[in-house]
């Protein structure tokens with residue numbers, strides 16, 4: 001059982017939306033089920049839709065039925081959880097809306113009771129919602145605000161959002177969520193590197209020749225087309241999730257696990273990224289968009305067919321980054337993310353250098369460490385071994401494969417479970433600081449600027465992106481993981 005928290009209030013703006021139904025409510029249910037969400041805690045959903053508590057609970061029940069396995073949904077526990085869920089109909093972005101019902105929720109709440117305002121809405125509303133919360137007297141010292149990613153659309157809008165939210169909440173009260181940081185295996189990266197000298201001693205450009213970070217999805221844009229078409233893979237995945245994971249791979253050992261110490265080291269990585277100039281973009285960044293193809297043997301439409309109109313939005317990005325520091329020199333970090341790729345897989349692949357001299361005629365493959373973030377979380381170390389034949393010394397790659405789920409024999413909590421509870425605890429180590437968000441936007445901005453011209457390269461749904469992604473690695477004499485031996 002997880003450590004129970006003191007009773008708290010969790011207010012979710014955007015409560016009728018996809019994120020709340022698919023991720024936030026299931027995460028809160030699990031925390032309740034594990035005994036972490038105590039009796040007396042409240043979840044207050046809010047959105048413009050005219051619903052009452054009962055109607056919202058019906059939606060929540062449906063969502064939990066859809067996103068949690070029946071075996072994990074005990075009817076009595078479900079009923080108890082839903083009793084803790086309430087709804088306030090409100091246009092949170094409007095100053096002249098009727099805030100009385102929301103204020104009534106907090107009328108008797110003691111000042112020290114933690115209240116979290118989770119903004120699961122479009123980022124353009126963040127500033128207005130925060131101003132209104134403040135004007136209505138709801139921002140107490142024990143209040144926190146959680147901002148969903150992406151924070152803004154570009155560097156300029158990110159700065160504006162951070163400025164406006166910062167007028168009403170102190171930086172220590174602001175939790176910029178990136179759910180990749182809540183994934184157990186991403187957190188385990190810190191343990192892998194800094195609790196195991198066997199890896200950390202080899203964690204530099206002397207031993208490592210390249211790093212690949214991939215987040216591949218099989219899904220298309222589906223019901224999120226309206227959001228996605230204004231975003232694209234660079235803003236949706238690379239600017240936040242993949243750069244954050246890269247920071248944890250590349251950062252120096254922090255002085256401690258305290259939030260400030262970890263943020264300082266991540267920020268140094270973002271500042272050390274070799275800038276991409278507009279002239280570089282064509283060489284080091286590939287943007288693609290899926291065309292019709294096949295997934296699991298079934299035909300699927302292309303992106304523009306799903307959308308119903310032409311679009312230059314990218315559904316695939318592959319890029320080559322460098323962290324210009326003493327540790328990394330010019331080691332390439334290849335980052336890649338896309339929709340309608342052959343497998344759902346998020347992984348980090350560390351490829352080590354070959355021995356300086358080989359006494360074996362057929363030493364073909366370098367050592368490789370694969371950190372599987374999902375699915376089947378674990379690590380796999382590929383080493384060269386002697387083929388057990390009596391015919392001399394033939395070498396073959398063999399894997400040391402550790403599945404975390406098998407090793408620990410327990411369910412892997414969803415990233416949101418950990419992160420939501422961290423916001424209540426006030427622990428911001430797994431969140432992004434303003435400076436990190438803006439440094440990440442600063443780095444991707446030249447790519448966004450260059451992409452105002454030209455179009456993405458098409459790739460067939462069910463393939464690993466445009467041929468140019470492979471060609472980019474060919475030019476470096478390297479291969480993507482799926483093409484390695």
Ligand SMILES: NC(=O)C1=CN([C@@H]2O[C@H](COP(=O)(O)OP(=O)(O)OC[C@H]3O[C@@H](n4cnc5c(N)ncnc54)[C@H](OP(=O)(O)O)[C@@H]3O)[C@@H](O)[C@H]2O)C=CC1
Pocket residue numbers: 013014015016017018019020046047048049090091092093094119120121122123125148149150224227
């Ligand atoms: N869905 C996902 O998987 C992920 C989403 N995110 C981010 O989370 C945020 C929400 O995404 P998602 O749930 O997909 O979006 P949806 O479009 O599904 O939901 C948006 C929600 O905002 C509400 N809303 C709109 N305007 C207002 C307003 N003025 N006041 C109060 N509520 C309002 C809508 O309800 P109503 O119309 O009733 O007001 C709805 O509940 C976005 O920033 C997105 O980028 C981040 C990671 C993953």
Ligand SMILES: O=C1O[C@H](COP(=O)(O)O)[C@@H](O)[C@H](O)[C@H]1O
Pocket residue numbers: 215217236237346
């Ligand atoms: O933030 C987002 O992440 C999901 C992918 O998350 P994962 O945990 O399933 O890897 C992505 O589908 C979505 O477009 C994006 O907004």
